[in-house]
Amino acid sequence: MFGAAVPSTTVQLRQVHYKPVKISHGRLRGTPTDSSHDPMQRALFLVLIFIAPVAVFAGMVTVDRIYGAPGRGWDYVVTVLLPPTDNGGNLPQILGPADASRPLVVIDAGHGGRDPGAGAGAVKEKQLTLAMAIALRDELLRGGGVRVALTRDDDRFLVLSDRYNIARRLGADLFISIHADSTETGTGARGATVYTLSDRGSNETAERMAARENAADEVNGIRLEAQTDAVNATLVDLSQRLANSRSEELASLILREGEGRLPFRERTGQSGAFVVLKSPDVPSVLFESGYINNPEDLARLNSVAGRTAIAEVLGKAIRVYFARQAVPQIGT
Numbered sequence: 268m269f270g271a272a273v274p275s276t277t278v279q280l281r282q283v284h285y286k287p288v289k290i291s292h293g294r295l296r297g298t299p300t301d302s303s304h305d306p307m308q309r310a311l312f313l314v315l316i317f318i319a320p321v322a323v324f325a326g327m328v329t330v331d332r333i334y335g336a337p338g339r340g341w342d343y344v345v346t347v348l349l350p351p352t353d354n355g356g357n358l359p360q361i362l363g364p365a366d367a368s369r370p371l372v373v374i375d376a377g378h379g380g381r382d383p384g385a386g387a388g389a390v391k392e393k394q395l396t397l398a399m400a401i402a403l404r405d406e407l408l409r410g411g412g413v414r415v416a417l418t419r420d421d422d423r424f425l426v427l428s429d430r431y432n433i434a435r436r437l438g439a440d441l442f443i444s445i446h447a448d449s450t451e452t453g454t455g456a457r458g459a460t461v462y463t464l465s466d467r468g469s470n471e472t473a474e475r476m477a478a479r480e481n482a483a484d485e486v487n488g489i490r491l492e493a494q495t496d497a498v499n500a501t502l503v504d505l506s507q508r509l510a511n512s513r514s515e516e517l518a519s520l521i522l523r524e525g526e527g528r529l530p531f532r533e534r535t536g537q538s539g540a541f542v543v544l545k546s547p548d549v550p551s552v553l554f555e556s557g558y559i560n561n562p563e564d565l566a567r568l569n570s571v572a573g574r575t576a577i578a579e580v581l582g583k584a585i586r587v588y589f590a591r592q593a594v595p596q597i598g599t
């Protein structure tokens with residue numbers, strides 16, 4: 268109609284149907300669930316917005332006061348990741364009488380697992396210590412009246428603090444850690460040595476324990492967490508002194524009972540800052556049974572007869588120790 272010379276474009280449209288929107292009283296109606304225009308609910312919403320953060324903050328402060336955080340009050344906090352232990356935090360079984368009033372001895376076989384201890388030859392310290400610990404366990408159970416637990420009864424690795432913590436958690440009356448030494452200079456040294464914790468180690472323990480604010484530890488039945496640091500230090504120190512004097516008593520009994528039965532390198536008790544002896548409330552002794560690189564000692568420790576002699580001497584000393592504890596001492 269317009270002629271062929273006129274340029275054009277074509278837009279195709281579909282048919283659209285319009286529906287009238289009903290507006291009542293001049294404003295849009297909201298959905299039934301929309302309450303933003305309800306004055307009461309809006310006030311509640313505003314209160315929640317302001318109160319919720321304050322409540323969360325107050326809760327955090329309260330939890331922090333109750334449980335605290337490691338390192339509070341210190342300028343630096345060093346966290347050392349300990350190697351994982353093989354026991355998964357489980358406590359060992361207590362053997363012997365079911366009567367919980369009977370004294371409990373925790374025997375610690377030194378080393379184990381990936382830590383073989385001393386010994387350059389085929390026999391490693393960890394094997395000898397386990398065999399001696401089992402011999403002492405059997406000796407104590409045979410005599411009766413004493414409960415016994417081993418920190419390990421197979422070839423597994425335990426960190427040092429796990430060892431004395433097992434004794435503490437079980438409420439042990441005695442802890443004895445068994446080892447076999449070696450010397451780097453020749454094979455002349457031989458014989459057993461009995462160690463207790465030195466005074467220097469005792470003070471370190473007292474300081475470390477006192478520094479653990481919010482700790483739920485108990486020392487001789489007194490909860491530390493309710494005390495001030497100064498009181499804590501005193502309590503731990505007193506407890507450690509009592510444990511140390513008992514440890515020294517057991518050490519001297521081992522030396523006395525072993526007279527003529529076991530070779531001793533030192534005829535008096537020795538002391539050192541052994542970590543494994545650092546229970547503040549469990550009398551603890553470390554028994555170095557002999558020198559693994561001394562042929563005579565090795566033959567003795569690696570024989571049933573040699574281990575039986577050690578078990579009998581330690582067992583007798585432990586029984587005399589408990590008998591003394593049971594009878595009140597009169598005079599000196």
Ligand SMILES: [Zn+2]
Nearest residue numbers: 377384446447
């Ligand atoms: Zn050792």
